Amino acid sequence: MSSSEITKTAEDPRTSQSASIRIEHVTHAYGGVTAVGPVDLTVRPGEFLVLVGASGCGKSTLLRLIAGFEQPTHGSVRVSGTAPRPGKSAGVVFQTPRLFPWRTVRGNLDLALRYAGVDWAQRPTRRAELLARVGLEGTAERRIWEISGGQQQRVAIARALAAENPLFLLDEPFAALDALTRERLQEDLRRVTAQTGRTTVFVTHSADEAVFLGSRVVVLTKGPGTVALELPITLPRDDVDADELRESREFNELRVRVAHAVKTAAAA
């Protein structure tokens, strides 16, 4: 299957609500110290782009620029043609779930739905849809501190999906989870993004995770990060058995290629 078949196009109904991203000659400095760039990148509607690189190369900074939380020092970032608006242009998931621990799952999701302007009467239906989408049916009345770390991260994903933003940004969301939970969440995220067709940018250290999730992987050089490698991931995205995929020769060849590029870029 070619990468163009995997990457949904603008005509695909699943991507009609998806964002494009254009990053042109972008650098970002904190107090005069350049953290990332110069970077040029284009993300097409419906793509699942994964940014990989060594610690400190600027992955989170790039994601924060796309979210509009930071402004580029040079160059421009455009989401569907306009400057990103913090908290509006994208649903964002961080490494820690950042939920209200004393509230229930329902309470956390209802806040997100209210913030997204969803009518009170529609909230129960939307909430049930979101919980089903992230595999959390039956947990609505549990408090955040009563559920596991993996379940909390699922709530964070559901919350980020609540506003139906055309862009979904995730910054190492599974880094703190055990290996099995991490694999389950990767599988669910792969399914959810395939269902919604939403443009997604995901940050990770892991070559394995990058190849499993991405329709394209971008490896950054060590800080200040620039693009060291862009690799289309030509693995099937719909109706796949996750274990078979992880054990396939194609998956492992791509994984080795990305891991090698990360190592080389970090040493350069």
Ligand SMILES: Nc1ncnc2c1ncn2[C@@H]1O[C@H](COP(=O)(O)OP(=O)(O)OP(=O)(O)O)[C@@H](O)[C@H]1O
């Ligand atoms: N708010 C900040 N103020 C000053 N420097 C910062 C700030 N945020 C990040 N940096 C610096 O910018 C560089 C890139 O950081 P960033 O967090 O973007 O990298 P990263 O690749 O996401 O790292 P990690 O994988 O460890 O999370 C680092 O040198 C970091 O110390």
